[in-house]
Amino acid sequence: MRTLYVVTHPEATHHVEGIVGGWHDSLLTPAGVRAAVRVARALRAQIPQGAEVELYSSDLRRCRRVADEVAELFGVRPVLDRRLREKSYGEAGGRPQAWLDRRFVPPPAVGERMAHDEGVADAETKAAWARRVYAATEDILRSPYEHQIIVTHGGSLTFLVASWIKMPIESAGYVSFRAASGSITTLREDDFFHNRQVVSLGDTRHLGPEAG
Incomplete structure (x- = not known):
């Protein structure tokens, strides 16, 4: 039996400052740090000693x-993988969200969606983003843990x-699995x-009232 626990990072500074995240290297807010502690404790409670x-x-x-919070409770060292990053928004990363909103070109309702870059210079296409996350996932699953x-x-x-779920990348043009920050x-x-x-998808019960 193999189980993966996928955590979406909690509240970060770019969320509250109204700037574009992507590859912009923002920090967790104080609320985000508290949520990170709760995430680690929830995982410790779920995974057998x-x-x-x-x-x-x-x-x-x-x-x-x-x-780091999870590593401390489990006594393990995290493997850092840049392929697990968010989509790169190119020149929009770190700029005000309003700057991106004025320039954003949504993908077409029909037709080619995977090659779309939202009209922002140096931004990743959906296809490039998907390929690196797929590759990271496949490498993780080669491990016997x-x-x-x-x-x-x-x-x-x-x-x-x-x-x-082995969805072919060429079929991923419309897929979206939404989850709140700090979810498991x-x-x-x-x-x-x-x-x-x-x-379970995007479980936030461990965050308590802050999740609502």
Whole structure:
């Protein structure tokens, strides 16, 4: 039995400052740090004592802060992987959200959606974003650990789940798995049928009143 616990980082400074995140290396806010502690405790409560655990994280600081909290409780060292980053918004990263909103070109309702870059210079296309998250997920799944924790970003969660259920990248143009900041998504594969379940998506019960 393999179980993946996918964490979306909690509130970061770019959320409250109204600037574009993406590859902009923002920090967790004080509320985000408190949520990170709750995430770590929730994972510790779910995973059996004595079980071997592997921990992966985006290399951006807002995810690394969460991974550090988890690592301390489990006594493991996080593996940092830049492929688990959020989408790159190119020249928009770190700029005011209003700046991006004035220039943003939404993907077409029909037609080619994976090659779309939202009209922003140096931004990743959806296809490039999906390919790197898929590749990271596939590498993680080559490891034999039964319990794996992945700390990533809200947008990248979509492609991580899509890769988990083996959705072809060329079919991912419309897919979206939404989850709140600081959430835990649980994915499980059984040993007999090797079916891959989405046990829970974007669970925030561990955050208590702050989640609402």
